[in-house]
Amino acid sequence: MATFTLHKETVQPWLPLKRAYIIFQSICVLFLFYYRISNLFISYPWILMTLAESIISFMWIFKQSFRWRPVNRSVMTEKLPPDEKLPGLDIFVCTIDPEKEPTVDVMNTVISAIAMDYPSNKLSIYLSDDGGSPITLFGIKEAFEFAKVWVPFCKKYDVKSRCPKFFFSALGEDEQLLRSREFEEKRDHVKVFIYLLLLSKVSPINKSIL
Structure with missing residues (x-):
């Protein structure tokens, strides 16, 4: 065989x-x-x-x-089975202490998993907060709203680096070279009006509660 x-x-x-x-x-x-x-x-x-x-x-x-x-x-991507034959995928993101694991970084991990190049109907993301922190609960709500814009953006422009923190940093600039004007405008919109808004909401709460 x-x-x-x-x-x-x-x-x-x-x-x-x-x-x-x-x-x-x-x-x-x-x-x-x-x-x-x-x-x-x-x-x-x-x-x-x-x-x-x-x-x-x-x-x-x-x-x-x-x-x-x-x-x-x-x-060998040509041997990959079609989307309908791919198995279901469960991803568990675990956290416990917002002081040692900043909420923004945890949310970036969750968003990266949500934006994976995998059939959405076969992808399940679970966030396990053993500490039961209200910061994490607030952060996941904001991350969900951001993902509604981030995932379509990644799929439309075939973004490879799907971690927002990496993509919008200096390390992610190589992927943004030689792109269309439309991509640059959409990228700036997502960064300024959505991603930075997420950071402005989550980071101050993280610091004030801690």
Whole structure:
């Protein structure tokens, strides 16, 4: 029975060089242990050095399993099933303390999940607030209103970076290059009149209650 995969795996071309380097390092580690065993100077500094070298050597050995066969994987989008055959997807976003997990960041996570490129009728987003904070309740209401505008905007202009905080930051500027005038006007409208409004509502409440 043939195995069905959605990605293509290619071994990196410098695999022989990578393995030769690992083998060389392994020989060096063996020589280090040989030196320690053949020169037993039982003293406090010797014990500390041997212990430190042993810990570092074992840490290095355990990491080599990931480096022994480095591969590149590329998604084969042509093999993806049609939307009607995709399985239902449940996404849980968990939070507990608005002080350690700012409400704005939590809402950005929720909005990013809502805006995923996935059939909306098969996508369910759950926000679990173990702390029962009123800030989170208010934030999710505002995030829902923002998502009504943000999701259609992302789908219409095929936005890849669907986290508003990232998209409107300097890190998201590359995706906004060589766009139409209509896109720029709509982007500015969403940012100034909707996203910044969301921040102005949620952030002050977050600070005042805390």
